[in-house]
Amino acid sequence: MRLFGYARVSTSQQSLDIQLKALKNAGVKPSRIFSDQASGRNADREGLNLLRLKVEHGDLILVKKLDRLGRDTADMVQLIKEFDQMGVAVKFLDDCISTEGTMGEMVVTILSAVAQAERRRILERTNEGRLEAKAKGVQFGRKRSVDRNKVFALKSQGLGATAIAKQLGIGRSTVYHVLNNP
Known part of the structure; x- marks a missing residue:
């Protein structure tokens, strides 16, 4: 069994350092860690696609947190099924959850649905705050620089x-x- 790691941040302003350190501490060789700086809403990411090509039957992929693999429930379930069909398990370090076995798959499916619901709540709160700020006269966007x-x-x-x-x-x-x- 070979260990692989996957890390992701949504924006270039965020750092992968904490995730990379956790994966290395869990025994993943640096050459077997794949990463992306992209939204988790889309499963078509360069680092994830390279990981898909490298793993083989019996391998284990470590991910620090569930939402680092993806936020969309359908994509998460599809990724987990894809890895399962290859005979590759996924383990989430912070949640102590593994896709090995029937119970693992069920828990991951439930948690990915919760992650997607949380993302929707965040967007709703953000939009509500934006509407409230606009109602109070706050103007969004860049300040005018032309006289x-x-x-x-x-x-x-x-x-x-x-x-x-x-x-x-x-x-x-x-x-x-x-x-x-x-």
């Missing part, structure tokens, strides 16, 4: 969009956007 008054002043002097763009060091499309959205 709109200068654009209108130059336009009133008879300059065209190209000349305004050159003088202010901005794109012509930005000039048009400002002029069309006073």
Whole structure:
């Protein structure tokens, strides 16, 4: 039986270090650890796809947490079935859960459904907070960096969009956007 590891973070601002350390401490060789910096909603990830190619019957894949393998229940179940058909087990270190045996598969299926429900709750709370902030007048997005008054002043002097763009060091499309959205 060979040990493999899989680690994933959702964004480049997050660090894989804790997961990688846990996998190494569990006995996984660094050359057998595969990782991704991608959302767990999609099972088509480079590191995961490479892992799929490397594992063979009798191997064990270690993952620090259930939600690191994926968030979508259907994808999680499909991945676990795929590995099971290959004779490969998956063990989640923090949850002390393994897909070995009937009970393991059942528990993982339930937990992946819980992870998906949690993701939906997070999105709902985020959207509710965003709507509440908008109702209070909070504006989202980047702060305006173009002096709109200068654009209108130059336009009133008879300059065209190209000349305004050159003088202010901005794109012509930005000039048009400002002029069309006073």
